[in-house]
Amino acid sequence: MTQSPLARRLIDRFQHGMPVCAEPYRVMAQTLGCSEAQVLECLQHLQLAGTLSRVGPVFEHTRAGASTLAAFAVPQERLQQVAERVNQYPEVNHNYAREHRYNLWFVLTGPTRAHLDSILQELEQDTGLTPLDLPMLTAYRIDLGFALEATP
Template sequence: MDDLCLRMLDRFQHDLPICAEPYQAIAEELGCSEEDIFQRLEQLNQRQALSRVGPIFDHSVAGASTLVALAVPEARIEQVAAQINALDEVNHNYLREHDWNLWFVLTGPNRAHLDQTLIHIQQQTGLTPLDLPMLTAYQINLGFALGKDSQVPS
């Protein structure tokens, strides 16, 4: 990973520009071309070091969300994970070492929509979802300092 890539990741873990040309704005701030930014993002993507680029919305303002777990028989993991991943409401899908082994976040416009999605998941998979709605949000700074001149708040 070169210096430009480290600076890009360090600087834009937070406060991604919200404008018509965000990658151009990133490039201007870092003193490079937009193509340089696209190349670094593509390299990170090819190395599977980047999961996504985009905003994180406060679910309580933008709609509703809940954490869900399924106890999936080992022989069905790939099949059920594919069914879950196909749903527009699903993000953050993870396999865990536990009886409740498939964990994901459901998001939607309201709680009623989530409830309908949970019913759909149960009907589709034959498995009963464990619904774990958030009671209290605790804000953390999920940022990592990358380099001696890091701009990530500590």
Template sequence: MDDLTLAIIDGFQHGLPICANPWQAIAEQLGCSEQQVLQCLQQLEQQGALSRVGPVFEHSRAGASTLAALAVPPGRIEEVAARINALPEVNHNYQREHQWNLWFVLTAPDQAHLQRVLENIRRDIDLPLLDLPMLTGYRIDLGFPLGQRSRVPV
């Protein structure tokens, strides 16, 4: 991994600039061009090493959310994952090795909207679904220090 990519990943796991042009702000902090920052991020995405850049919100202040899981037959996993991913309320989903093998997080403006989405999934996908709303929140300030001069707290 080149020095610029390492600096972007390490330096902005926390404290992503909140401004009209965060890529320019990152570039200014790192002494490079905005285009170089964008190229690094695009390369990481193309390599499958990056899936998202953006803030993580306190879900209880942004509406309603839940963790959900489906028990999907192996032959349907790709189809069902694609249908789940197509929903605007889905933040991310992932496959697990378990009877409940497709897990995803839903976020909606309010609880009524969230329940409608869950009911639509139950009806349209026609598979067992677990709704696992968070009862107690824990803040995990997760970061991965990279390089010897990392700014990420351990």
């Protein structure tokens, strides 16, 4: 899907370093040379189009709580149902179907490891599936971002 010039500039400039202040959208608009209403309209359009899933901070989980990558081997006919059940937790920040025996992968982030363990236990009880739990040992590079504009 082709994005507007404002959408590309907005994503390029603010997918890292979003202003942390009382009026972040106003600061974003000033930086981009447009109105706050245009920024909000653009973000809403991106979200409605399915291009943007959320606007917010990404915390270093080792400093703010606990995180784990988990997966289920879900029978294909139950994949949608189990994905919807996993998505009921606000602690789930990614959830993807994959081509693999373990075909549903998700990331859980929460205040403590014990909290994550309780969610995984609930999911196991509710679904009858045993989660594969892969807590991160070492982060080598975490910098999710994509340049949309050509850089010289």
